Amino acid sequence: MELPLVVGVDGSESSLRAVDWAADEAALRGLPLRLVFASLWEQYESAAGGGRSSEQMLADAVVEAAAERAHRREVDVKISTEVVPEEPVPVLLREGRTAFALVLGSRGRGGIAELLLGSVGLAVAARADCPVIVLRGGHDNQASSTMRGRVVLGVGKEPEHSAAVRFAFEEAAERRVPLEAVRAWRCPGYETTDHPLMAGEPARLHEEQAVQALDAALRDAPEGVDLHRRTAEGPAHKVLLDASAGADLLVVGARRRHGHFGLQIGRVAHAVLHHSSCPVAVVPQRA
Known part of the structure; x- marks a missing residue:
């Protein structure tokens, strides 16, 4: 059925x-x-x-x-x-x-x-x-029937095989458009070149961690989808709102914790639901 x-x-x-x-x-x-x-x-x-x-x-x-x-x-x-x-x-x-x-x-x-x-x-x-x-x-x-050319996936702390990642790949494949997977990162203000672990390159570690998170989330990417990976410095909600401009769909995940009641949605998903420039898909992931 x-x-x-x-x-x-x-x-x-x-x-x-x-x-x-x-x-x-x-x-x-x-x-x-x-x-x-x-x-x-x-x-x-x-x-x-x-x-x-x-x-x-x-x-x-x-x-x-x-x-x-x-x-x-x-x-x-x-x-x-x-x-x-x-x-x-x-x-x-x-x-x-x-x-x-x-x-x-x-x-x-x-x-x-x-x-x-x-x-x-x-x-x-x-x-x-x-x-x-x-x-x-x-x-x-009126909902536009003209596809603008891409699906955007916001990659947060998703586990491998996450429902949001699968959904985004399916949407891109069905629409025959590229998938842009985006991971935001930030360098906390207190981490300066004087920090012993950050000497010389205070932002590089955070950017590398973002790349690793992106690679892990997309590890099982199916063949046939035109996949574009991108990391961007800045607050995650702002990065995704910027990416939503000109997109067909923005896909984000939402954790659902067993036994928890009330609204189970993160700050990023909350922000894009209010202000995205394109349709938003919130895909639940059971913790």
């Missing part, structure tokens, strides 16, 4: 871009597409009694319009829809247990500032069991 690509829809322009992007991705990977609308309208209108509520009719209309839009964009993709009378976050997290990935807009209908990720997207990206793709970049209701 093929796992579906699940999109959270709510009728906003941002979620329509997510539908477009997910339809293209589903066609690229040969996956079914599932469109889900979650809302608590039933809780607020059940006391009124009677037939279908206006909110339920709106939800049905939203998912129907989203399905038609996806079908027009990718006619061969199998599409299913569901409207669920629950809070969006638990619904999407539950959907993520049996999904290839979750795709979300960067903000919903709640008036969140345009540059920042909404609370639903952040909560899902920080807790989901599957990759979460957030449609950063662009501020209209």
